Amino acid sequence: MVTDTNPGELEELLQQWYAPAYRTAALLLGDAAKVDDAVQEAFLRLWRFRDALPEGDGLRPWIYRVVVNACYSSARTETRHAGRRAPQDALDAVVSSDPTPDELADQRDRASLVRQAILSLPAGLRAPLVLRYYAGLSEKEIATAIRRRPGTVKSRLHEARRLLANDPRLAHLGLGLSSSGQEEAK
Amino acid sequence: MITDGEFSALIAEAAETIPEPTAADAILAAARDEIDPPSVASPIAKVRRHPRGFAISALGAAAVLAILITVAVSSSSSPPGIARRALPPLALGRGAAPAFDETQTMAGVTKVKDTSSASSAASAGSQKIITTGTLSLVVHESALGHVVAELQAIATSLGGYVSTSNVALAGSSRGGTVVLGVPAGEFQKAVSEAESLGTLKHLSTSATDVTGQVADLSAQVSALEAARTQLEALFARAGTIQALLSVQNEITSVQSQIQQLQAQQRVLANEISFSSLTVALAMPSATHGSAPGRFSKAWHQAVSHVEGGLATLLADSGIVLFSVVLLVLIGLLVLFGGRLLWSFVRRRLV
Numbered sequence: 389m390v391t392d393t394n395p396g397e398l399e400e401l402l403q404q405w406y407a408p409a410y411r412t413a414a415l416l417l418g419d420a421a422k423v424d425d426a427v428q429e430a431f432l433r434l435w436r437f438r439d440a441l442p443e444g445d446g447l448r449p450w451i452y453r454v455v456v457n458a459c460y461s462s463a464r465t466e467t468r469h470a471g472r473r474a475p476q477d478a479l480d481a482v483v484s485s486d487p488t489p490d491e492l493a494d495q496r497d498r499a500s501l502v503r504q505a506i507l508s509l510p511a512g513l514r515a516p517l518v519l520r521y522y523a524g525l526s527e528k529e530i531a532t533a534i535r536r537r538p539g540t541v542k543s544r545l546h547e548a549r550r551l552l553a554n555d556p557r558l559a560h561l562g563l564g565l566s567s568s569g570q571e572e573a574k
Numbered sequence: 575m576i577t578d579g580e581f582s583a584l585i586a587e588a589a590e591t592i593p594e595p596t597a598a599d600a601i602l603a604a605a606r607d608e609i610d611p612p613s614v615a616s617p618i619a620k621v622r623r624h625p626r627g628f629a630i631s632a633l634g635a636a637a638v639l640a641i642l643i644t645v646a647v648s649s650s651s652s653p654p655g656i657a658r659r660a661l662p663p664l665a666l667g668r669g670a671a672p673a674f675d676e677t678q679t680m681a682g683v684t685k686v687k688d689t690s691s692a693s694s695a696a697s698a699g700s701q702k703i704i705t706t707g708t709l710s711l712v713v714h715e716s717a718l719g720h721v722v723a724e725l726q727a728i729a730t731s732l733g734g735y736v737s738t739s740n741v742a743l744a745g746s747s748r749g750g751t752v753v754l755g756v757p758a759g760e761f762q763k764a765v766s767e768a769e770s771l772g773t774l775k776h777l778s779t780s781a782t783d784v785t786g787q788v789a790d791l792s793a794q795v796s797a798l799e800a801a802r803t804q805l806e807a808l809f810a811r812a813g814t815i816q817a818l819l820s821v822q823n824e825i826t827s828v829q830s831q832i833q834q835l836q837a838q839q840r841v842l843a844n845e846i847s848f849s850s851l852t853v854a855l856a857m858p859s860a861t862h863g864s865a866p867g868r869f870s871k872a873w874h875q876a877v878s879h880v881e882g883g884l885a886t887l888l889a890d891s892g893i894v895l896f897s898v899v900l901l902v903l904i905g906l907l908v909l910f911g912g913r914l915l916w917s918f919v920r921r922r923l924v
Contacts, residue, residue: 398602398605399602402598406598411592412589431601435601437920503592506588518585521585522589
């Protein structure tokens with residue numbers, strides 16, 4: 389548990405968690421400026437409530453919970469601003485628009501395609517997916533992180549996988565459900 | 575088809591291509607700005623680190639304090655019941671007008687007044703109050719017939735009536751019940767005159783505010799009468815037999831509802847203007863027969879002594895003990911309330 393006000397403790401926290409937290413936020417938000425803000429806000433929240441951080445295995449879902457909440461807050465802010473600018477969904481605003489065939493031809497990089505596909509998922513599906521397959525959290529830990537029941541997490545993960553499997557940008561990757569995933573779906 | 579592991583690797587690969595973050599220094603700088611006083615382990619100090627948390631906790635503590643002060647002030651303005659019970663037993667004055675503002679047990683006589691629904695209403699002239707009372711008297715068997723006649727005389731003299739009389743004047747189960755209906759303004763007088771006819775064992779009175787019910791009934795009747803007027807106009811203009819019958823049915827239905835409501839109004843008006851006083855008459859032998867056994871009596875005596883002891887302690891310690899107990903309670907509530915609030919705020923904000 390981080391209990392000291394010494395910034396050295398925060399440095400340790402940042403060294404261990406900043407990169408995964410930042411990449412998680414990047415996968416959730418897409419927009420670099422928003423990601424910076426969200427991650428900074430998340431770590432400041434962690435710092436303010438450092439005495440309340442759980443120890444051991446409980447720390448990891450807690451940190452991701454704070455990061456996801458900060459991202460949601462950032463997305464909501466974007467929603468309000470976007471509402472003033474134009475009637476456009478906030479998450480659409482941080483997700484690049486569907487690439488044209490020409491753009492698709494330019495985006496040969498598989499990672500870039502995967503990121504775009506993830507960002508095009510609904511926000512409620514994106515967080516469980518990223519936490520499961522990038523952060524490596526279990527369904528139970530994800531449930532803690534996003535404050536949902538494990539059953540909800542499971543169904544959202546399945547739905548996210550299904551949407552990605554049907555995403556034309558990723559068609560060539562063969563992202564159909566694995567045999568275990570198909571059994572879960574049944 | 576790819577497996578979960580391959581899918582994880584794919585997403586990890588996508589994440590790894592995100593440029594290495596470099597803004598950690600900004601976070602450190604912001605955190606340093608927040609470090610002013612050293613961390614203190616107390617919950618209050620923890621809350622102070624966050625202005626929203628502190629404000630919510632302070633509001634919660636203030637609310638708890640305000641409630642406790644309100645309770646304490648209202649308690650001190652009306653003496654606690656236990657202190658009243660500590661008073662020496664009072665002889666029940668015959669013919670004295672009872673002024674019951676609380677439950678009292680005095681010399682084996684129970685007096686109860688329920689004004690929960692009409693305590694404030696009684697002072698307002700426009701309020702509609704239904705008052706009822708129950709009186710238990712022990713009378714000598716030779717005086718039973720006389721008491722029944724006296725009760726009838728009391729009701730008549732006050733402008734009321736005997737609504738029910740069910741009294742056995744002979745046999746082993748002598749006694750019974752007489753229900754008087756007396757004008758509401760004469761209720762207290764009827765109670766005091768009736769209790770003078772025997773040994774009072776129990777008295778309870780109840781006042782129920784039915785102002786809202788009366789107003790509601792009146793409004794319903796008015797609305798239905800307006801509907802009936804409109805239906806009558808429709809009836810006059812109906813062009814076909816079918817329409818006539820249909821409107822007639824509606825008028826009959828509305829009329830029936832109006833009559834039902836008006837009957838309720840009459841019942842309510844009667845209950846408001848005439849208070850009901852139920853007088854239960856019992857023989858002395860009956861009370862002996864139901865006297866508690868030795869064990870029960872000893873138990874009641876023990877309870878009574880404990881109550882008396884507590885009352886004496888309270889009376890001797892006075893306001894000091896009361897204040898100490900109150901302060902301890904306030905302290906505990908603020909402490910636990912603050913911790914609960916802190917826990918809640920922490921979970922919401924993190």
